[in-house]
Amino acid sequence: xxxxxxxxxxxxxxxxxxxTEIRRRSxxxxxxxxxxxxxxxxxxxxxxxxxxxxxAAAAPxxxxxxxxxxxxxxxxxxxxxxxxxxxxxxxxxxxxxxxxPQWVLDWLAQDKPLEGLAA
Numbered sequence: 001x002x003x004x005x006x007x008x009x010x011x012x013x014x015x016x017x018x019x020t021e022i023r024r025r026s027x028x029x030x031x032x033x034x035x036x037x038x039x040x041x042x043x044x045x046x047x048x049x050x051x052x053x054x055x056a057a058a059a060p061x062x063x064x065x066x067x068x069x070x071x072x073x074x075x076x077x078x079x080x081x082x083x084x085x086x087x088x089x090x091x092x093x094x095x096x097x098x099x100x101p102q103w104v105l106d107w108l109a110q111d112k113p114l115e116g117l118a119a
Contacts, residue, residue, distance in 0.1 A: 083119055
């Protein structure tokens with residue numbers, strides 16, 4: 001499909017139609033799948049609530065893990081060490097990580113070195 005001949009308003013109308021169709025098909029697929037699952041669950045004499053609640057109730061208590069899997073154990077965040085202080089307000093500090101605070105940007109805009117803010 002060559003879209004280069006379409007004007008911007010035509011492309012936006014086409015985009016809206018595509019988004020509407022995607023939503024419609026997604027909803028239709030979801031409803032169809034839900035009916036299939038309900039039918040399978042009913043054949044076993046259960047309800048969806050039985051199926052959803054079962055894993056939480058039937059799961060045995062887990063023993064503490066001896067070997068951590070990748071991505072499953074999160075480290076406790078430790079506060080960052082303040083490397084830079086605002087000379088106008090020493091209570092304001094910045095670790096040097098993340099977005100620079102406005103007072104650091106102002107300092108650098110005056111062509112002053114970042115080392116001049118070292119804590």
